[in-house]
Amino acid sequence: MQMADAAHPISHAAVPHGDAHGHGHHPNLEHHFDSLTQQFDAGKLGMWLFLATEVLLFGGLFCAYAIFRRNHPEVFMYAHQYLDTTWGAINTVVLLVSSFTMAWAVTASQRGQRNLTSLLLALTFLGGVGFMVIKAIEYQHKFHDGLMWGTHYDPSKHGHGHGEGHGAAAHGAAAAAGHAAAGDGRGGAAESHAAGAAASAGAAGDHGASAAHPEATTSVHAPETPGQGASAAAADADVPPERAPLEPSQVALAPSGPAGLHVGGHDLHGPRPDNVHWFFGVYFTMTGLHGLHVLAGMAVIGWLFVRSVRGDFSADYFTPVDLGGLYWHLVDLIWIFLFPLLYLIH
Amino acid sequence: MTGILADSLGLMPPKASTFAPAVDFWFDFTLWVSIFFFVLIIGLMLLFMVKYRRRPGVRAVVTPTHSTALELSWTVIPTILVVIMFWGGFKTYMDQRVMPLDAYEIGVNAKQWAWEFTYPNGIRHPELHVPKDVPVVLTMYSDDVLHSFFIPAFRVKMDVMRGRYTKLWFQATLASPPGQYYPVLCTEYCGTSHSTMTTKCVVHETRAEFEQWLRDADPLKKLTPEQYDEYLRDPSAFIAAHPDIQGLQSPADMGRKLWDSKGCKQCHSIDGKVGTGPSWSGIWGQTHEFSNAPPTAVDENYVKESIVNPRAKALKGYAANAMPTYQGRITDREIDSIIAFIKTLKSGSEAK
Amino acid sequence: MSSLNPAAAGPLVGAPATDNYLTHSRGFWSWAATLDHKRIGVMYLVGIFTMFLVGGLFAVLLRSVLLTPDAAAGGVKTIVDANMYNRFFTLHGAVMVFIVIIPGIPAALGNFVLPLMLGAKDVAFPRLNLCSFYLWLIGTGMALSSLYWGGVDTGWTFYTPYSTKVGSSGAFGGVVPVVAGAFVLGFSSIFTGLNFIVTIHKLRPPGMTWFRMPLFLWGTYATAVIQVLATPVLGITLLLLLAERLLGIGFFDSELGGDPVLFQHFFWFYSHPAVYIMILPAMGVMSELISVFSHKHIFGYKFIAFSSVAIAILGFLVWGHHMFTSGQSELLGVIFSAITFSIAIPSAVKMFNWLTTLYKGSIDFKAPMCYALSFMWIFGIGGLTGLFLGMMGLDQHLHDTYFVVAHFHYVMAGTIFVFFGAIHYWWPKMTGRMYDEGSAVLASILMFIGFNLTFFVQFMMGTRGMPRRYYEYRPEFQMGHVISSIGSYVMLAAVLLLIYTMIRSLRSGRPAPANPWGAGSMEWQCASPPPHDNFKTPPPVVDAYDYESLEWDERVGGYVHRGRRGGPAAAH
Amino acid sequence: MSHGSHSSGHAGGHGVGHIVPVGLQFGILMLLLVLTYITVAARWIDLGPLNIWIAMLIATIKAAFVVLYFMHLRYDRPFNSIIFIGSLLFVALFVCLALADTVTNKPRMWTGLAPAVAETQKHSDP
Incomplete structure (x- = not known):
C-alpha cells in the first residue's frame, strides 16, 4: 500500500517554492506543503492515525469488558437491568442524528454553503448537549441508587424506601428464617434453620423485593413468585438464604448463568449475584471516557462553529470541518458499540 | 548433560533440585551458542576494524550490496537454533509446572515482609524445611501485595498473590550441610523491606530427620509447664491470649472446630451422608459437575470460592443458592484450616 | 527572508551561512513558540539530555548505596535508607524509560533530522510537534513533582496492588503525579509518531521513493507505528490505575474481585513494544553510522528495512514473556515464548548486515563510529542474553534477578550509546561547529569500559540468584556490586567528558562544513547549520549510501559531490 | 508533490x-x-x-x-482504511490474548472476594 504511494511521486511536478506565487498559494496553505491537496491528505492521514489511537485507547476498556463478561456473565445479566434502555436508545438516536448533521455540515462546507454549515454545526453541538444532559440524568439515578463501581456500590440504596421498605423486608426475612443472628452478623450463617422458614421468608421476600426494586424503569419488574422473592430479598438484605428447600423452578433460577435468567422471560430481575460492582465499574469507565470524548468533540465543534461564522471556510478550505467531523463520527461509532454491550445484554 | 557443558562456567548456584540439571543444561547450551555467535560477530568486527581501517588514499571497495543466499542463510540458521532453544525452554518449563500427585504439601503465606510455612501437622514456621528426595508442593498465597517465591538452588520461582493460589513444586536432591541453608528470596518488589524478605530453606538428609525437626518445631514444646496446662484447659482461649505463639493448633483441628461452629455441619456431613450440601467425606480431589461451569476438581481454589462465593458454581444435584456467602465472616486463615480439615476426611472415615 | 539569505547562494559551500535556523530570529519567544522542527529538536535534545543527567545521577546514587551489603557494613547505606533507595530506583527507571530513552532518538534527533533527511521543509504538523514538546515538558514536570508529594516507590512498572494500595505515602502519594505524568508523556510520544508517519507518507519530495529513504527513516517509521498503536493502551492502563487508586474501581484489586495479573497484561501490551520504540530508531541510526564511517554502501538495505517493520509488528505479540512467573496460564506462556524467539531473527539479520557492511570498507574511527561499534558489542550481548530469558524453563530461574537488569541495560542503555553516537554525528549539522575528536573518542571508550564494568558482572550476580530491587544483599555479592559501582563512576566520568567536549565545541569549535563525514543522505546537502526553511529547492534525490561520488575537498574541509566541486552553482 | x-x-x-x-x-x-x-x-x-x-x-x-x-472512507485513500482496520486488528489481538489468559486461568482464581465489603459490614452490624 505504502509502496503504491511511492510508485509515482514524480508524476507530480514539484512546484518550486519561490516561483509559484499566485498559483498554488492559497492563504490557508501552510508553507511546508506544496498544494492544498497534499495538505488535505496529510491532515486526513493524521486524523485517521489519531482515530486509530482512540480506537486502541477504548480497546483497553473493551478488553476489560470482555474479560469480566466472559468470566462472569451472571453479573452482566443481572446488573444491566438497572440501566435504562429507553434513555440509552434515545441517546443512540441523538448521536446518530448529530452524526448526520455533522456529515451534512461537511458536505455543506465542501460546497461553500457557509450559513448552512454554521447552522448544521450548531445543531450538531446541540446533539452533543442533549446527549450529555441525558447522560447526566442517568448518572444521577445511578449515584442516587448506589449503582456505582467498586467499593462505592451500595445495593441498600437501590429502592426508594431505603430506610423503611427495604430494611423492614430484610428484617422480616431474617426473622422468618429463624435467625438468631440479628445481633451478631458474623454468626449469621450458623444456627438453626427451621425447614418451614423458607416459605415465610419467601413471603416476606416477595414484599421485600417489590420494595427493593420499585424504580420502575422501563422493563424491570419485581419478581412474581415467592421463591424468587426470597432469594432476591435475601440477597439484597445480604442475609444468607441458608438452605431453604427450594422448588425446582427456583433451582433453575440459579443466578450463575445465562440459563438461569431466561426463565420467565427477559424482564426477570433474578437474584443478585456477587460482585455486581464490576458491571458498574465497566459501565462508568466506558461511558465516562466516552462522555469526555463527547465533551471534547463539542469543544471542537464549538470552535468550528465560531470559525464558520467568521467565514474561515470555503469550498477550497474545509479541512478543519472535515477532520472535526471524523472525530465526531468516531465518538458516535464507539457509542454504537457501547449501547448494545451495556444496555442490551440478553 | 555432562562434560564441559555441565559446569555452567561456575555461574549457577549449587544444583540442589531435580530441575537444576535440566535448567543448567539448557543454560549451558544457550551460553555456548551465544558465545559462539558473539565471538564470531565481534571477532569479525575486530578483524575488519583492523584490516579495513581508514588509510590515506585507500577507498572502500565496492562489494555487492546484497546477497540473497547470504542473507537467507543468516536468517535460517538462527531460526533453527531458536527453535531448539524454545523446545528446551518449553520442556523444562513443563517439567516445572506439572506437579506430582503424591507430593508432600506445604502451605506458604507471604506478607510484607515475611514468609510463613504451614506444615501438614499444623506447625507454622518462618523457615522452610523439606526432606531430601521427596517431591514437595508449595501452595502459596499472599496477604497483601505481590511477592515472588524464589530458591536459586532449586531453580524455581513463582509469584505469590492475593486473589488466587499459585503452586510450585520441587524435589530437593542435595541436603544442606548442618548449619547451612539455601536462601529463600522474594523477587517481586513488595515495598520498603523487600530485600529483607528472605528466609532459610533447610533440606534434611532423610525423611526421619525432617519428621524429627517437625516434631521439635511444635510450639507446644516451647511452652512452660504452666502455659501448657493453661493451653490444655482451653486451647482457643489460650491461643487468643497468646497471639505471639503461632501454630499452636493444627489447621485440621482448627478446621474441625470451624465446621462445628460456623454452621458448616448443618449442610455438610463428614460421614458421607448427603445433606443440603455435599458431604465432605472423601470429597477432596473429586471432580464436581456444575450446571453452569466446566467440571472442576475439588481443590483449594474451588473450596475457597465455594465459601466466599458459593453461587459461582452450581453443583449438580444440589440447590444452587442454598449456601450463603461467608465473605467477611471468615478469615483466610480459617478457610485454610477448613481446607486442611477437608483434606483429612478420607472416604467414610468419620462417623459423627 | 529568502532573498536576503546568502546561504541560498551556496548551501553546499562549507562556510557557515550567516543566516541559519539558529540565527534566523532571536529572543525567548522565537524559541518557545517556534514551529521549526529543528529548533524543537534542539529543545528536546537539551531537555532530554538534562533529564538523562538527572536519571543518571539517581543511578550513580543507587550504585553508591549498593557498595555495602547492609547498613551495618557502613557506606552510603548509613545515609540512604531502604525507603529512599526504593524511591531512587523507581525514579531512575521512570525517568530513563518514559522521559529519556523513549523520546530520545525519535523526538530529539528524529525531529531535527527526519525532514532534512527526507528533503521536506518541515514535519507535517509543526504545531502538533511543538505541542508534543510541551506535553513532554509537562509530563516531565509532573513526574518530578512526585518528589514533592513524598516520592514514588513502586518501581517503574507500577504493579498493582502495590501501586494502588500501599505504595508511597497517602492516597495521593507520589504515584498519582508520576502515573499522570507518564500518561501525558504517552501523548507526547503518540503525537510525535503520528507526525512522523504523516511526514514520511505525504512530504517525500519527488524522487524520494520508499526504498530510497535512508534506513534511519525506516527505523523511525517503524517506531512511529508502534508509538501510535501501543501508546494509547498505556494511556488507558494508567487511567485505570488512577481510577483504581483514587476511586476504587476494582479492576485490578483482588479484594474487589479484580485481577492483579490483568494489570500486567495491560501494562506490558505497551511496555514491551516500548522496548522497540527505544531500540528501533537506534538501529536506524546504526545503519547510517556503520555505512557512513565505513564509506561503504549499506549491505542488505531491504532486509534491514523490512526487519525494522517485522520487529515492530512482532513486538506486539510477545508481551507475556514478562509474565512467565506471574501466574499467567501455561498455555499463554508457551505462545508468548514461541513468538519471542521469532524476534531474535530480524535482530540477528541486522547485526550480520552491519557486519558485512564493514567488510572491505574504509573504517574511520570517528567518535560516532566508536559508539556504533560499541553498540555492536553491547547489543550483541543484550540480544543474546535475551535468548536465555525467552526460554521459559530458564526464565523461572533468571526472572527478576540481576540477569534481567543487566540484559535490559545492555539493550536499553545500548540505545543510549547510539544516542550519543548520533549526537556526535549530527552535532556539526545542528550547531555548525566541529567537536574535538580526541576527547570525544576518549569519552566513548571510557563509556564503553564503564558500561561493561557496570553491567557485565551483573549477569554473573543474576545467575547466582541476586534479585533485583534489593537494598540489602548477601555479603557474597559485595565484590560484584563494588565492581559494578566502579563501572558506574567510570561512566559518570565519561559523560562529564562528553559534556565538556560539547561545551568546548560550542565555544571554540571550528566551523563545520556542510558534509564533514562524507555522508550521502540529504541532510548533508544543506548548509551546517541548515537554513531556516531547510531547502530552497529540494535537492536531487540520490542513493543515500552511494559514497563513490563524494570526495574530500580541502578548501571546504568537508566532502563534496564529485563534479560539483567549487560549489553548488555547478549543480544547479 | x-x-x-x-x-x-x-x-x-x-x-x-x-x-x-x-x-x-x-x-x-x-x-x-x-x-x-x-x-x-x-x-x-x-x-x-x-x-x-x-x-x-x-x-x-x-x-x-x-x-x-x-x-467518507469509501471514497478516501485506501491507506486510511488500512490504518483503521489495522487498529481494530490490534484491539482484537489485545483482547484475545488477555482474555485467553484469564479464561484459562479462571479455575485458579478466587472469585468474589468482596461483594461490596462495605455492604456486608453495613448489614450485619445493625
Whole structure:
C-alpha cells in the first residue's frame, strides 16, 4: 500500500517554492506543503492515525469488558437491568442524528454553503448537549441508587424506601428464617434453620423485593413468585438464604448463568449475584471516557462553529470541518458499540 | 548433560533440585551458542576494524550490496537454533509446572515482609524445611501485595498473590550441610523491606530427620509447664491470649472446630451422608459437575470460592443458592484450616 | 527572508551561512513558540539530555548505596535508607524509560533530522510537534513533582496492588503525579509518531521513493507505528490505575474481585513494544553510522528495512514473556515464548548486515563510529542474553534477578550509546561547529569500559540468584556490586567528558562544513547549520549510501559531490 | 508533490475531498435508525448466546455505514482504511490474548472476594 504511494511521486511536478506565487498559494496553505491537496491528505492521514489511537485507547476498556463478561456473565445479566434502555436508545438516536448533521455540515462546507454549515454545526453541538444532559440524568439515578463501581456500590440504596421498605423486608426475612443472628452478623450463617422458614421468608421476600426494586424503569419488574422473592430479598438484605428447600423452578433460577435468567422471560430481575460492582465499574469507565470524548468533540465543534461564522471556510478550505467531523463520527461509532454491550445484554 | 557443558562456567548456584540439571543444561547450551555467535560477530568486527581501517588514499571497495543466499542463510540458521532453544525452554518449563500427585504439601503465606510455612501437622514456621528426595508442593498465597517465591538452588520461582493460589513444586536432591541453608528470596518488589524478605530453606538428609525437626518445631514444646496446662484447659482461649505463639493448633483441628461452629455441619456431613450440601467425606480431589461451569476438581481454589462465593458454581444435584456467602465472616486463615480439615476426611472415615 | 539569505547562494559551500535556523530570529519567544522542527529538536535534545543527567545521577546514587551489603557494613547505606533507595530506583527507571530513552532518538534527533533527511521543509504538523514538546515538558514536570508529594516507590512498572494500595505515602502519594505524568508523556510520544508517519507518507519530495529513504527513516517509521498503536493502551492502563487508586474501581484489586495479573497484561501490551520504540530508531541510526564511517554502501538495505517493520509488528505479540512467573496460564506462556524467539531473527539479520557492511570498507574511527561499534558489542550481548530469558524453563530461574537488569541495560542503555553516537554525528549539522575528536573518542571508550564494568558482572550476580530491587544483599555479592559501582563512576566520568567536549565545541569549535563525514543522505546537502526553511529547492534525490561520488575537498574541509566541486552553482 | 488522487473534486477546481450527497447521507441515517430499532427489538427474542453476536453484528453493520459514508472512507485513500482496520486488528489481538489468559486461568482464581465489603459490614452490624 505504502509502496503504491511511492510508485509515482514524480508524476507530480514539484512546484518550486519561490516561483509559484499566485498559483498554488492559497492563504490557508501552510508553507511546508506544496498544494492544498497534499495538505488535505496529510491532515486526513493524521486524523485517521489519531482515530486509530482512540480506537486502541477504548480497546483497553473493551478488553476489560470482555474479560469480566466472559468470566462472569451472571453479573452482566443481572446488573444491566438497572440501566435504562429507553434513555440509552434515545441517546443512540441523538448521536446518530448529530452524526448526520455533522456529515451534512461537511458536505455543506465542501460546497461553500457557509450559513448552512454554521447552522448544521450548531445543531450538531446541540446533539452533543442533549446527549450529555441525558447522560447526566442517568448518572444521577445511578449515584442516587448506589449503582456505582467498586467499593462505592451500595445495593441498600437501590429502592426508594431505603430506610423503611427495604430494611423492614430484610428484617422480616431474617426473622422468618429463624435467625438468631440479628445481633451478631458474623454468626449469621450458623444456627438453626427451621425447614418451614423458607416459605415465610419467601413471603416476606416477595414484599421485600417489590420494595427493593420499585424504580420502575422501563422493563424491570419485581419478581412474581415467592421463591424468587426470597432469594432476591435475601440477597439484597445480604442475609444468607441458608438452605431453604427450594422448588425446582427456583433451582433453575440459579443466578450463575445465562440459563438461569431466561426463565420467565427477559424482564426477570433474578437474584443478585456477587460482585455486581464490576458491571458498574465497566459501565462508568466506558461511558465516562466516552462522555469526555463527547465533551471534547463539542469543544471542537464549538470552535468550528465560531470559525464558520467568521467565514474561515470555503469550498477550497474545509479541512478543519472535515477532520472535526471524523472525530465526531468516531465518538458516535464507539457509542454504537457501547449501547448494545451495556444496555442490551440478553 | 555432562562434560564441559555441565559446569555452567561456575555461574549457577549449587544444583540442589531435580530441575537444576535440566535448567543448567539448557543454560549451558544457550551460553555456548551465544558465545559462539558473539565471538564470531565481534571477532569479525575486530578483524575488519583492523584490516579495513581508514588509510590515506585507500577507498572502500565496492562489494555487492546484497546477497540473497547470504542473507537467507543468516536468517535460517538462527531460526533453527531458536527453535531448539524454545523446545528446551518449553520442556523444562513443563517439567516445572506439572506437579506430582503424591507430593508432600506445604502451605506458604507471604506478607510484607515475611514468609510463613504451614506444615501438614499444623506447625507454622518462618523457615522452610523439606526432606531430601521427596517431591514437595508449595501452595502459596499472599496477604497483601505481590511477592515472588524464589530458591536459586532449586531453580524455581513463582509469584505469590492475593486473589488466587499459585503452586510450585520441587524435589530437593542435595541436603544442606548442618548449619547451612539455601536462601529463600522474594523477587517481586513488595515495598520498603523487600530485600529483607528472605528466609532459610533447610533440606534434611532423610525423611526421619525432617519428621524429627517437625516434631521439635511444635510450639507446644516451647511452652512452660504452666502455659501448657493453661493451653490444655482451653486451647482457643489460650491461643487468643497468646497471639505471639503461632501454630499452636493444627489447621485440621482448627478446621474441625470451624465446621462445628460456623454452621458448616448443618449442610455438610463428614460421614458421607448427603445433606443440603455435599458431604465432605472423601470429597477432596473429586471432580464436581456444575450446571453452569466446566467440571472442576475439588481443590483449594474451588473450596475457597465455594465459601466466599458459593453461587459461582452450581453443583449438580444440589440447590444452587442454598449456601450463603461467608465473605467477611471468615478469615483466610480459617478457610485454610477448613481446607486442611477437608483434606483429612478420607472416604467414610468419620462417623459423627 | 529568502532573498536576503546568502546561504541560498551556496548551501553546499562549507562556510557557515550567516543566516541559519539558529540565527534566523532571536529572543525567548522565537524559541518557545517556534514551529521549526529543528529548533524543537534542539529543545528536546537539551531537555532530554538534562533529564538523562538527572536519571543518571539517581543511578550513580543507587550504585553508591549498593557498595555495602547492609547498613551495618557502613557506606552510603548509613545515609540512604531502604525507603529512599526504593524511591531512587523507581525514579531512575521512570525517568530513563518514559522521559529519556523513549523520546530520545525519535523526538530529539528524529525531529531535527527526519525532514532534512527526507528533503521536506518541515514535519507535517509543526504545531502538533511543538505541542508534543510541551506535553513532554509537562509530563516531565509532573513526574518530578512526585518528589514533592513524598516520592514514588513502586518501581517503574507500577504493579498493582502495590501501586494502588500501599505504595508511597497517602492516597495521593507520589504515584498519582508520576502515573499522570507518564500518561501525558504517552501523548507526547503518540503525537510525535503520528507526525512522523504523516511526514514520511505525504512530504517525500519527488524522487524520494520508499526504498530510497535512508534506513534511519525506516527505523523511525517503524517506531512511529508502534508509538501510535501501543501508546494509547498505556494511556488507558494508567487511567485505570488512577481510577483504581483514587476511586476504587476494582479492576485490578483482588479484594474487589479484580485481577492483579490483568494489570500486567495491560501494562506490558505497551511496555514491551516500548522496548522497540527505544531500540528501533537506534538501529536506524546504526545503519547510517556503520555505512557512513565505513564509506561503504549499506549491505542488505531491504532486509534491514523490512526487519525494522517485522520487529515492530512482532513486538506486539510477545508481551507475556514478562509474565512467565506471574501466574499467567501455561498455555499463554508457551505462545508468548514461541513468538519471542521469532524476534531474535530480524535482530540477528541486522547485526550480520552491519557486519558485512564493514567488510572491505574504509573504517574511520570517528567518535560516532566508536559508539556504533560499541553498540555492536553491547547489543550483541543484550540480544543474546535475551535468548536465555525467552526460554521459559530458564526464565523461572533468571526472572527478576540481576540477569534481567543487566540484559535490559545492555539493550536499553545500548540505545543510549547510539544516542550519543548520533549526537556526535549530527552535532556539526545542528550547531555548525566541529567537536574535538580526541576527547570525544576518549569519552566513548571510557563509556564503553564503564558500561561493561557496570553491567557485565551483573549477569554473573543474576545467575547466582541476586534479585533485583534489593537494598540489602548477601555479603557474597559485595565484590560484584563494588565492581559494578566502579563501572558506574567510570561512566559518570565519561559523560562529564562528553559534556565538556560539547561545551568546548560550542565555544571554540571550528566551523563545520556542510558534509564533514562524507555522508550521502540529504541532510548533508544543506548548509551546517541548515537554513531556516531547510531547502530552497529540494535537492536531487540520490542513493543515500552511494559514497563513490563524494570526495574530500580541502578548501571546504568537508566532502563534496564529485563534479560539483567549487560549489553548488555547478549543480544547479 | 501531491499524489495522484482518485478523490473526485480534486480535478474540478472544487478543492479537495469527495462530496457525499446529502440525500445519500439522509438515507444512511434512516438505515441507522432502523438498525437501532432492530437491535433494541432483537433483545426481546431469546437466542441464547447468539444474542450478543447478533447485537455485535448489527452494531458492526451500523459502524460500517458510518465509517464508509459519514466518514467518507469509501471514497478516501485506501491507506486510511488500512490504518483503521489495522487498529481494530490490534484491539482484537489485545483482547484475545488477555482474555485467553484469564479464561484459562479462571479455575485458579478466587472469585468474589468482596461483594461490596462495605455492604456486608453495613448489614450485619445493625
